[in-house]
Amino acid sequence: METASSHADNDTPELEALFESIVAAKEDPGAKPAAPALPRTVPAKSRARIKSPVVAVAPAPVAKAKPNGAAESPPEDGGRDMIERIGHMTRQLHDTLRELGYDSLVEQAASAIPDACDRLAYVAHLTEQAANRALSATEKAKPLQEEMERDATRLHADWERVFANQMTPEQFKEVAERTRAYLKGVPAKTQATNSELMEIMMAQDFQDLTGQVIKKITDLAKSLEDQLVALLIEHAVPLKRADAGEGMLNGPVINGEGRDDVVTDQTQVDNLLESLGF
């Protein structure tokens, strides 16, 4: 048994005990033969991970411990054994998922995704609309402001000349007339500007709506993550944490804190480029 324990030293004590019992059964000629010798390619980890011990899964150590024993099974049966075994494992994973209630959770999650996509499309739509409203309003208001500024500057220059006694009475009359017209026209322009400012303000109403929608999606992502993590802890080999931000197309940095591979403001961009001699 020395070889067996050294091979199986990564396994749990219960698996070891199971192993012992199977070896004992095998050695007993009267006992019903256990599942045929299994392909040795199955990694020890997958055995250790499967919770409820199934005979079809456990005999792998037998094959390992007794290399000669594996030869008992004719090689042409290897493929079928493998398929049967995969079938077993699939069935078992399915059962375990159902026992733990994960299948319905996964189902919920899967059905929540299309909904989340619709919500995100809605957010994209609202924000675009808002941006366009604000831009349009600005484009309308700016010329009005510029016109008032230009006219006022010109009138002011004229009045300076009036006060410097540089104008004939006719010219003065003309300036007074233009000033009167200007003052008459100002309220209409300020009202128009004002209503554009209101429009810009109202265009921000999307924030409330998108905020709510985004919160819902964040909650969904969180619960999805929790469920998947639970599932992984239960069933999967340890995952290597994916490196944040591979490649060159990552979009905006949502959280630059604690990362030294990104810049967080324009000064850092400039410093970096300068340090490289650009």
Add this chain to the structure above:
Amino acid sequence: MPDSDIKFLVVDDFSTMRRIVRNLLKELGFSNVEEAEDGVNALQKLTAGDFDFIVSDWNMPNMDGLELLKRIRADERLKGLPVLMITAEAKKENIIAAAQAGANGYIVKPFTASTLDEKLSKIFQKLEQVGA
């Protein structure tokens, strides 16, 4: 001071961003501005029209801004054009890659009007020095 008739091509897949850049450029005195929605579209316009300055996003469908920049630098007729990148890509790797590919400036979104003004002036200054 640079000529206010200088012709800009603003490349971005988001129309709102193109609009904002166009308005900012107008504010800075440059009203001769055309737009392209991605690198492919930009290259078509560049080869067809006499542009003087390119302001480009990075992440775009069909052809991204870095590829556009490389194509411009590889094109005998276009390679002298100044290219200013305005992008949300903020990894140092990106900034270095853009500089090495021959970008004349790099602005990270979100940005302000004064940043754009400053970068443009800097690029014009350098171009004048080279030209002088």
